[in-house]
Amino acid sequence: MGKRILLHVCCGPCSTSSVERLLQEGYEPVLFFSDSNIFPYEEFMKRYENLLIVARHYGLQVILDEWNHEKWLEAVRGHEKDKEHGERCSLCFHFNLARTAEKARELGIDEFTTTLTVSRFKNSRKIFSEGADFEGFREFDFKKKDGFNRSIILSKELGLYRQAWCGCEFSRREADAT
Template structure:
């Protein structure tokens, strides 16, 4: 198993922009970065999340943990209309299909733009932490986003390995994070209802 604290950030940078989807998926990343002396700035841009109340709930948990860890939080605000337009025609795509690719590219493209405009040389994301996501698909979207900004690097770290999953579960329990049963968008929400997955919090594993 990879050493939990053996992180190698590109170019030996000391700060990174962390695109964050939710508190459970990002908490272990934040803890690992801080332990290794890397300064994360949390960037929350997730216009896919449905409904708005769900978005607010997830964002509040991220803010709570960022404040506890004394790290910056950037709120990119909620604007779902462009997201729905961006994935139009892919409403019936399966999980890990083209709709997810479009979604990742939109969200990480926005994160890359913010990173480039605010002096970050490296950015990464918590999107690949979920076992339901295709890590290679996430990384391709991140690398595509970075390619639009010369000198910007997408850090394609596998945050699941080296104790990452166990750390995520432990911190989530300790912090009593709200933990959702669907990835976020309207279409994954509908699928969760078909599968009979209610929302919940506490000790049960999230997506």
């Protein structure tokens, strides 16, 4: 096995092509499901259960972080009405990457990254700029090398649930309104 890297995972579908790429690049990803932004709790658990399918498929370890939506709401306070991709999302990336950096330190894993860059709807530069605040963050733009399309193909093959909104209640409302 290759060098361990802690992979922050936002959902099962985005983890598929990210894991595939890290394995191709010689890493051994440890999956960290840390997504207090997801609401409600049932949706958080549904996305986690999907990740377990991916982990079993690739034979990888998964670590489940606590769901602390109240703390996440505090972190984005004042930005509830922001449009998706605005400042609330940058604060959200920062929140989850801070927890991942802390977990990597605790586990003695030198490098970490995130599946958030798979989505073609998310600006990878914004994610990298939040990650740069933490030692050990590695820039992987997983949507590159056809990563987004590959995640759709792999998700179909594994029969994964693909949600129609990003994760928080504010993104749900925005998606429902369109």
